[in-house]
Amino acid sequence: MNTRFACRLRRTPGSAASALCAGLLALFAAADVAAQSTELEVGRTLSGTLAAGDTARYTIEADENDFVLGEVDQVSVDVTARVLDPGGTQVGRFGGLGRGVERFGGRTSGAGIHTLELIVAGDDPKAGGRYEITLLRHEPVATDPEALADQIMSRFDGPHSPGGAVRVWRDGRTLFSKTYGMANLAYGLPFEEDTRTNIGSTSKQFTAFAIMLQAERGLLSLDDDIRKHIPELPEFDQTIRVKHLVTHTSGLREFLNLLRMTGRRLDHGDWIDRSELIDIVQRQPALQNEPGAEWNYNNTAFGLAAVIVERTSGQDFPVFMQENVFGPLGMTGTMVRPSTRHIVPNMSEGYTPGPDGYRQIGDLGGAVGAGAIYSTIGDLQTWAENYANPRVGTRESVDAMTTSFVLNDGEETGYGYGLSVGEQGGLKRVSHGGADVAHRSMFVYFPEINAGLTTQSNHAQFDSGVAYELAAAFFRDAMEEEDEAVAAAAGEFDPADYDPGDFDDFVGRYSLDAAPNFILTFTREDDTFYAQATDQQRLEIVPTSDSTFRLLAVEASVTFLRDPEGDVEGLTLHQNGDNHATRLGDDEAQGWEPTAEDLADFAGRFFSDELETFYSFTVEDGTLVLHQRRLDRAELEPGEEDQFSGGGLSFAFERDRNGQVIGFYLSNVRTRDVRFGRVR
Structure with a gap:
């Protein structure tokens, strides 16, 4: 099937009753589709209206492994789209953009009638309005790698969308390089190959590389106590060494998660200064784990690594990187952004969908070392070529960076110095993704075939992991086929x-x-x-x-x-x-079901010396509720006895020997056991 053939789309109006099975996991059987239908060929536009509680349903009859792309122009209504496979299982959900053109699409996993359901987003009973829906493409999933890249990136293409870029190379030769969508929606600037993009945590390999350069020069050792270079840091019970910083094994608090606990709204662009990193570590009473004993992704550590580069070189980190790495390699489109206030020429703005259209959301503060690098797709190819044939740094340093770090117990982490280390198709793969507030990035390198690729985007909904799918397509000649028995078993599984x-x-x-x-x-x-x-x-x-x-x-x-x-x-x-x-x-x-009397034990006001932050708890309608000056109100769910969770946080309350609640320990995935004491 290709775009010359008509795709049969049929629309049936829903009702408030049918909307009861809306929600994330709605089911819809093809047999429920009304007999009346409207056929639509690719490129034809249908208009419709939606009111709260209505469901508009369209069906696409597709073969297995077809590619489908469409868009909904939300003329006067905010629409959420759900895609259901022929069995009625939801396989995709698209939404978040309240006005303007929202694209949907992907590949089919089976043959038959696929259903697209449109509902009014949100819970406003008076919401509703007009929309237009267009099927843009319906064709087999491409087998040609370049055509596949176009299909994958098509959702982020066009004049109405933040865009992206793909670059693929092998043995010093560029195989594919293409950009999509817009770098700046306010001024109508398209994404181009020399557009500088925030690569987020993909930056970590550059910070690790700077550490390795300083080690080569004898200005530090990977086994140095970090206090040798930053003596104002506290002396913990165990020694944190430089190597622990660039392998995510330091045991330090992760500062972005920690600052969120204080009520800092990173999603609202709250200011973070680099100087806060040292202050955060100085306030940490104990390490979260013994250095080298646990892998826990940590932006604080990479920020401190950048400070060590500065202390050992006498240069600001952005200047060091320009003079010692970017300049010598000819990476003219790459720079470290010292703060969110500094100008980056020819940059892509980061955008996230909002209720009234795309929002320009800015960058994370205090990210130098952990992120904050803007680069181009061409420069990232240049960077990969330095891994293959080092012109800056040594082969020994590159090999160390791309070797999995071994924990104290002998287990490998799957992460070297600033790079993930794994395998794909029988080839060694080193890579790193990045996600700032809205920018998305992925860098992938296969040293055994001297090949790699990068995907970049300024759209918060972009999945940079598609780089792995593209790698499988572009380098399939060098990758092993799945083990026949495994492949057969997988093929037999339905x-x-x-x-x-x-x-x-x-x-x-x-x-x-x-x-x-x-x-x-x-x-x-x-x-x-x-x-x-x-x-x-x-x-x-x-x-x-x-x-x-x-x-x-x-x-x-x-x-x-x-x-x-x-x-x-x-x-x-x-x-x-x-x-x-x-x-x-x-x-x-079985969990714990606290009584009203139990919940009353936790009501009160608590303070953390480490965070200099108050949390308050009240009991409302039989539920423990969290209040904090800047965090959203959160209703907490009980877990094990004396433990609750809510608002993305976990609370483990502490009692004295008389059974009185005297405090709690606050955690999220990357920052753990921050103590709050009761003040009333």
Whole structure:
């Protein structure tokens, strides 16, 4: 099937009753579609109106592995779009942009009638208005790598959308380089190959490289105590060495997560100064883990690494990088942005969808060392070529950066110095993604074939992980085929054949090892399976094997793990790395149901000396509610006894020997056990 053939779209008006199965995990059977329909060929536009409680349904009859792209012009109504496969399972959700053109699309996983449902976003009973929907493309998923790149990037193309760029290279030759969409919506500037983009945490490899340069010059050692270079840091019980900073194993608090606890609104552009990093560490009473014993992603550590480069070189970090790295390599489009107030010539603005259109949202403050580098797709190719044939730095330094760090217990972390280290298609892969407030980035390098690629975008909804899919397409000749037995087994697995009763082995609650108060709960309702994280909505998951499941609404998956006796002991959450969670016992899994008298114990006002911040708790309609001057009000859910979660935070309350609540320990995934004491 290709774009010369008509795609049959049929629209049927919904009702308030049919909207009852709206929500994230709506089901819709093709048999429910009314007989009357409107056919639409690719390129033809249909108009419609929606009121709160209505559902407009369109169906697309597609073959397996088709590519579909469409757009909804939200003329006077904010629309959320849901895509359901032929079995009625949600496979995509698009929304967030309240006005203007919202694109939807992707590939089909099976043949049959796919349904697109449109509903009014939000819960305003008076909301409603007019929209226009257009099917832009319907064609087989491309087998040509360049055409595949165009399909993947098409949702972020055109004059109405923040855009992006893709660059692919091999053996010093550029295989593909193309840009899409807009770099600046206010002035109508398109994304171009020399557009400078905030690469976010992709910057970390540059900071690690600067550390390696200073080590080569004898100005520091990776085994140095960091206090040798920053003596004003506190002396903890264990020594943090320079190597612990650039491998995420220091045990320090992560400053972005920590500042959020204070009520700083990073999503609102609150100011953060670099000087705060040292102050944050000075206030930390103890390390979160022994240095080298645990991998925990840490922006504080890379910020301190940049300070060490400055202290050992006598140069500001942006100047050091320009004179010692970017300049010598000819990376003329790359710079460190010293602060969010500094001008970056020819930059892409970062945008996030909002209720009244795209919003220009700015960059994170205090990010130097952890991020704050603007670069171009051409310069990132130049950077990769220095890995292949070092002109700056030594082969020994590059090899060390691209080798997985080993923890104190002998386990590998899958992360070197500023780079993730893994495998794809039988090839060693080193990479790093980046996400500032709205910019998204991915850098991927395959040293064994001297090849790589980068994807960049200034759209907050862009998934930079598509770089791995593109790598598989462009370098398929060098990648191994899947093991035939594994591939055959995968090919034979059909989610429809999965016995729902088998999922009962996995039903229960699992505590994330890195943040024990963060609980993943798995449930089954007939033949539908759900996962729900602490303080988050329930999401449908679908099986991809007898022990692996994919979440539909987010880029994540889980693998359930069994002990030698065959009992399920935990799981691995695959999202921004691999995170182990331990299954809670039956007593723990039952949870805690506090009475009104129990809840009254926690009401009061608490203060953290470390954060210089007050939190207050009240009991409202049988629920414990968190209040903080700048954080949103949050209703807390009970977990284990004396533990609650809500607002993205976990609370473990502390009692004295008389049973009186005297404080609590506050955690999120990257910052743990910040103590608050009761003041009244």
